Amino acid sequence: MQAFHSDNFSLTLPPGHTFPASKYRMLRDQLPGVVGPWRVQEAQAATDGELALAHTPDYVEAVLQGHLTAAQQREIGFPWSPMMAERSRRSVGASIAAARAALAEGVAANLAGGTHHAYADRGSGYCVFNDVAVAARLMQAEWHRRHRQRLRVLVIDLDVHQGNGTAAIFRDDSTVFTLSLHGAKNFPFRKEPSDLDVDLPDGCTDAPYLRALDEALEAVWARLAGTPPGLAFYLAGADPHEGDRLGRLKLTTAGMRERDRRVFEALRVRRLPVALSMAGGYGRDLQTTVxxxxxxxxxxxxxxxQWQAETQSSP
Incomplete structure (x- = not known):
């Protein structure tokens, strides 16, 4: 299984900053102990043209050339630096590479990504570029060029924060279906309408969360029965966990793993390739998030x- 990283490009953050920048290297360093035949590679940077598939040219230029205003930097939550711009390009590149690998092999991962608060013309909430939006549109373009067919995309966003940027980018795009399960009272406080939003109360625990997830997935399959997607993006945020500083939900470690199992099983039985991104996670103990x-x-x-075994056993 292929995984792609961008953690060689670090952010310069002030002391006490809440963004867990060290999480990504910790995750990659500990990955060899995880069961699975991993092939971990450093991601290439997304090009200006690829970024412009989901972002305005003016915004792309402002990030890459260091022209972001002080207000724009405050909304993102990071001070600008050349490394910040390069890290953002590489994180998008990791989702592009993961999406290509998923289409070839069934499942692949970006060891960061899930930057779903970035809009077409601005960043927000620790998100500079929207990696899933760029990767989705690029995969659609590449698929059409090869197959002369439309590639429909499903975004399953289980970060505890609503995917407002992704929802806004795809608001009028019927080829991309966006699902978001999130804390009703959590950031962003002004939500953008996804194709399907599920608002969860503070303190939500394993059983009601998993029930809401099952119901949401069934609703997705019903609504997409006539136009099934050919690629999924799964934003597997760790921040619904009970130990998260920003999450406000109460899922246990076992509940989080069951969440993931149900998503991957639902996609696999439908033979729907999935590009995974890790999205948020702000544990009081960062090792718990990892x-x-x-x-x-x-x-x-x-x-x-399982995908590989089923592929090999198919006639």
Missing amino acids: DVQLNTLREAAASWQ
Whole structure:
């Protein structure tokens, strides 16, 4: 199974900053202990033209050339630096590479990504470029060029924060279906309408969360029965976990892993390739967040192995 990283490009953050920049290297360093035949590669940077598939040229230029205003930097939550711009390009590149690998092999991962608060013309909430939006549109273009057919995309966003940027980018695009399960009272406080939004109350625990997930997935399959997607993106945020500083939900480690198992199983039985991204996670103990995301990668590897076995056994 292929996984792509961008953690060689670090952010320069002030002391006490809440963004867990060290999480990504921790995750990659501990990945070899996870069951699964991993092939980990550094991601290439997304090109200006690829970024412009989901972002305005003016915004792309402002990020890459260091022209972001102070207000724009505050909304993103990071000070600009050349490394910040390069890291953002590489994170998008990792989702592009994961999407290509998923279409070839069934399951692949970006060891970062899930930057779903970025809009077409601005960043927000620790998100500079929207990696899933760029990768989705690029895969659609590449698919059409090769097959002369439309590639429909499903975004399953289980970060605890609503995917407002992704929802806004695809608002009028019937070829991309966006699903978001999130804390009703959490950031962003002004939500954008996804194709299907599920608002969860503070303190939501395993059983009601998993019930809501099952119902949401059934609704997705029903609504897409006539136009089935050919590629999924799964934003597997660790922040619904009970130990998260920003999540406000109460899922246990076992509940989080069951969440992931159900998503991967639902996609695998439909032979729907999936590009995984890790999205948010802000544990009071950062190792707890990494453990939750390692479990996500365990379930991804198990799904990939089943996908390969089923492919080999097919006539």
